[in-house]
Amino acid sequence: MKLVAVTSCPNGIAHTYMAAEKLAKTAEAAGIDIKVETQGSIGVENELKAEEIAGADGVILATDKSIEMDRFEGKPVLQCAVADAIRKPEDLIQQFKNGKVPLYATKPKETEQQEGTPPAHGQQDPRGQNPVYRSLMNGVSYMIPFVVVGGLLIALSLGLGGEPTAKGFVVPENSLWYSMQKVGEAAFTFMVPILAGFIAVSIVDRPGLAPGMIGGYIAANGSFYGSEAGAGFIGGILAGFIAGYITRWIKSLPFPRMIQPIVPILIIPLGTSALVAILFIFVLGAPIASLMEALNSFLQGMQGSSKVLLALVLGAMIAFDMGGPVNKVAFLFGAAMIAEGQTFIMGAIAAAICTPPLGMGLASLLARRKYHREEQEAGKAALAMGLIGITEGAIPFAAGDPLRVIPSIMAGSMTASVIAMLTGVTDNVPHGGPIVAVVQAVGNVPMFFTAILAGTAVTSLVVNLLKKPVS
Incomplete structure (x- = not known):
């Protein structure tokens, strides 16, 4: 038996490569x-490569964000979360041995199905078992680099070029670091549009991007609906899903053959953009901004017990599933609050993120007989x-x-x-x-x-x- 696989997690750091290693070792053993x-x-x-996919008996897609699927047309495809490939790779491979993996198909045999529409009855959803989570994580994965670059540029500008004043560290306007700080702030302005755009892409592919x-x-810009503050990351998430599903609906309409060539380049982006804009400017923007x-x-008023x-x-959320969906919800909240100026939330999360591996590593050194x-x-x-x-x-260890x-x-x-907070x-x-x-990037380092x-x-x-000593 020959298999091929793709692994991909939202951050693209640890889970992606741990899943690949687990699949490779389990397959080799089998x-x-x-x-x-x-x-x-x-x-x-x-x-x-195309010939490797063609010669494979099956495909494992351990992905928590959207990937290009057309190349797997007609092959037995098993879709799962990245965590499944890490924790139970044997079960995934066994399904191929048992012949229980369905063929992946975007088109029914007799009638062509439009790209981006829901799969036909009985087909596996190419977006995975949880399309809402998968779409959200797709947006987050593209958003994170902008937050990282923006945050680091601002932090470095203040740390290396800032001067103490009554209002805290301020970067002089005539310095290089002032320009770098402005670049960092510009990177932050891309955060919400990128988040929304790639949520929509996950739902309906490229037509949803614009x-x-x-x-x-x-x-993200409250000036459109008379608010000093924008709707923030909550508004961005909502905009992404609305744009994605409106685009999917427009694509499913039976357009006359004469105008079909201009549907993807004119009608879909223009119609969807106008509808999303109207919804946010006149209906959704102001209430979400108030929220x-x-x-x-x-958050600013929290003291003592509430903090x-x-x-x-x-x-608890960060440690519970170690990079899984619960962890990502807490992480997304902290990342989004950076752009809102509430960096103390990410400070607490940053301390919590590293203690599970450090704690287990230390534990295995202190009590080797228990491991x-x-x-x-x-x-x-x-x-x-x-x-x-x-x-x-x-x-x-978990x-x-x-x-x-x-x-x-x-x-x-x-x-x-708690200590960091x-x-x-x-x-x-x-x-x-x-x-x-x-x-x-951290304040109050000690x-x-x-x-x-x-x-x-x-x-x-x-x-x-x-734990008890191992036998």
Whole structure:
């Protein structure tokens, strides 16, 4: 048997490559030839050739964001989450052995189906089992680089070129760093349009890009609907989904053959953009902007117990599934709040992100007799992954002993998050771990490291108290 596979996660860092490695090792152990293409943050690697796909007995698509599907037409295609390829690769391969994987087809045998319309009855949805989550993560994956670049440029400008004033650090207008700060601010302005545009692309492919980005731009600019503040990331998400589904609806209309050539280049983008603009300017924009203003006011006014509660919830979500959907919801909230000026939320998340792998790595060093040899080796890798803020380093431990490991890493992340929140740690980029302090993206660095050390210690102590020596 020969298989091919594609792995891709929203961030394109850890899950993408861990899934590829798991599939490769499991297939090798089963005597199956497999080639895995990764679509990570640096682009496509080990790309599948047309002849390799044609000669394969099946295709595994372990993806949490949209990918190009046409090349797999007519092949047995098994779609799943990236986490499934990491945690149960044997089950995925077994389905091919049992002959239970359906053929992928975008067109019924007799009547052609328009691109972007829902699949025919009985067909597998090419967008995966959860199209809403998949579309949202597709938008997030394209949005993150803009937030990272913008946040780092602003942080570096303030850190290297800022001068202390009564209002805090200010960059002089006649300096190079002032220009860099403005570039960083410009990068932030792309965040919501990019988010909305690629949510729409995930729903309906390229025809959704222009309407989605236009809708996202309108959502982010309150001047369109008489609001000082825009509708923010909530408005951008809504604009993306509205643009995507309106585009899908327009594409499904039976246009006369005479005007079909101009449908994709004129009627669809013009009609969808106009409808999305009208909805946001006259109906949705102002209420969502008011909601965002209320959210910002609430976050700014949080003190004491309310901050602790928010930190506990965020820390628990970050650790619970280590890069999965629950983790991504908390991460997206923190990333979006950076653009709103609430960087203390990402500060708490940044401390929580790295404590699961650091805690499990430390635990495996302190009590080696409680861990198998493979886990001891995984502990070394987890320490390295924790330093650069990759929560997924704890997955090998959680997969083998979830009832003890998951509560332990949640306790550690909650500890780190609370300490960071209460001490005013801030983070200007959507990432975590000591690495963000190295690039001067963190405010109150001493307490940031204190929070990380405390969370790491809690995780390692709790998990080693719960675990028993291996036989």
